[in-house]
Amino acid sequence: MTTKQLIEQIHRKKSFLCIGLDVDLNKIPEFLLKEEDPIFKFNKAIIDATHHLCVAYKPNTAFYEAYGLKGWKALEKTIHYLNASYPEIFTIADAKRGDIGNTSSRYAKAFFEDLAFDSMTVAPYMGKDSVEPFLAFENKHTILLALTSNEGAFDFQTKKIDGKELYKQVLETSKSWKNSENLMYVIGATKAEYLKEIRQIIPNSFLLVPGVGAQGGNLQDFCKYGLNKQIGLLVNSSRGIIYASKNKGFAKAAALKAFEVQQEMEEILNQL
Template identity: 55%
Template sequence: MNRQQLFANILRKRSFLCVGLDPDLDKMPASLEGDLFKFNKAIIDATAQHAIAFKPNLAFYEVQGVKGYKAFEDTVRYIRNNYPDVMIIADAKRGDIGNTSRMYARSFFETLDVDAITVAPYMGEDSVTPFLGYDGKWVIVLGLTSNKGSHDFQLTTDATGTPLYKNVLSKVSSWGNDSNMMFVVGATQGQLFEEVRQVVPSHFLLVPGVGAQGGSLAEVAKYGMTRECGLIVNSSRGIIHASSNDDFAQVAAAKAAQLNAEMAHILENYRFFS
């Protein structure tokens, strides 16, 4: 999925919602007996009309070993076959020496055929650039995350007073461009989105932390919106585990519709529609 297709889908659905497919076995209805794919299929069918992306997090599948990884593969295949307009983001946070990263890239972009993968940049350029050699695919690099521990490193400053995350954004953005690279910026960082946009004014940002983690959608849009939206806002637990009963899919649909309506209102206010 290229940048033009992504933006067209945002306009068509009046949404920049990403639904995180992070199925927690302890929060799934007992009637599903731990069947991750069955759970995901119901969530996907219930929310696809509101979402421009789905983001399965590998950890929630790998915990079940081979069975879980098969559920991940089946989930990707189901989205690709039934909702080909929806971006598939593998939340894997890969990043290793060049030869290993090349294998990761082949695994996710060739074998699995996802549209995007999250990558950790700590090991530098040769750990990231192998993911950039695929047309229509995206590398989503960790920039400024929403977790409490982000303050341990990302906000530390150098001798000039520049925080580490800004140096990361500046350096990493030079390896790709705004048509093959995005950055993760957590919704809980609020007004720092304005600082982020000073460094990467046109890149799309994948924004976790809205919903269960308390991030403000209005604040994210105020400081992070671009002329092409530039935002993919993720909600996981707040949608897929809004109910742990057999009505989980219906409740998830309602939660996704609510966020979709808020996003449509924001897009209208930013005059994306005539």
Template identity: 60%
Template sequence: MNKEQLFEQIKLKRSFLCVGLDTDILKIPRFLNETSDPIFAFNKEIIDATQDLCVAYKPNLAFYESQGVAGWISLEKTVRYIREKYPEQFIIADAKRGDIGNTSNLYARAFFDHMDFDAVTVAPYMGEDSIKPFMTYLDRWVIVLALTSNKGAADFQYLKNAETGEQLFESVLKTSQTWGTTDNMMYVVGATKAEKLEEIRELVPDHFLLVPGVGAQGGSLEEVAKFGMNDMCGLLVNSSRQIIYASDGEDFAEKARNEAINVQLEMEELLLEADLM
């Protein structure tokens, strides 16, 4: 999926919501444990209940890898289900990979050739050669970690270069733009760092931003849109726990839909205010 197609989906659905499929076997409704594949059964119901309200899904691979081979099977079934039933959806592998070139090439092959994701999150610490292999795929995306919302972000991401005065996350944004384009590269910017979005937009005005942290983590959607939106929206705002764990009963999918509707309606209002529909 290219940038224009993604923007068309945003306008069509009046939403820039990404639903995070952080599916924890210990948190899903217990009655699903009676099924042959509880994780996929949960994901399927969540997807069916929210697909018209969002433009993207983001499985966090840790929740699947923790289940070993069974988890990978659940993940593959989830991606295949979205591809076959809702092909307009943008699917992100939240994998945070990043390694030397030949290893990254194999990661890219796994996520793009074998599993058919649209995008994968990557860590830029090892530099250009660790990210370039992901960019050899047409209409696939690399989503570079830029400024995260966790407490430990302060350990490195705000460190200043003594010569340039740039903070590390600023150097990541500036340097990485020479590796890709606005058509194949996005950036992760945590919603709890909304005050930094205006500064980040000055550095990367035309790139899409994947913004986690809205909802259960306390990020403000209004602030994210105020500082982060551009003339193609330029935002995919992720919400995971607030939506998928709205209920632990048999009504879990219905409650998830209700939560997604609330987010979508707010997004629709923000898009209208920005004159993007």
């Protein structure tokens, strides 16, 4: 998917919501556990109920890998269902990969070609030769971890090296990498106060924003400095939407929660 297609979808739906499909069998409705593939059954119901309210879905691959081959098969079925039924949706493999170049190229091939995701999250710690293999794929997007929403982000990301915070050096350096126009960045919603300076470094890039909802991030605060001329935000909510109910009406409950977020986003977009 091109960035232009993503922006068109945002304007059409009046939404920049990304829904995280982080499936925990201990949290889904109990009656689904009787199904042959409860993970996919849950995902399909959530997707069918919410696709008109969001522009992206983000399965965190750890939640699938934890269940071995069955989990991976469920992930495969989920992405194939999304691509076949809702091709306008932007898909994110939240895999946080990153390794030496020849290994990264295998990761990229797995997620971009075999599974046909539009994008995936990548760790920048090993530098450009570990990231550029992902950037080489046309109309695919590499979402670089920059400033995350977890407490441990302060261990390294905000530490100063030669007078400049590490996350700023990551942002600046990444712009020099080959095919850097295919980069997006993870910026946690709990780090809204950093956005003004971040936008000075990457004014035109899309930001994937985890941490809204269950992690305490505030949408209004983040949008104040995070929005750009192309909207430039994908705001993720996972638990707050997909686990809105454990009853048979779980998908409808998820849709109601997604609608609440979408309405807040529409109000923000109408003010631009």
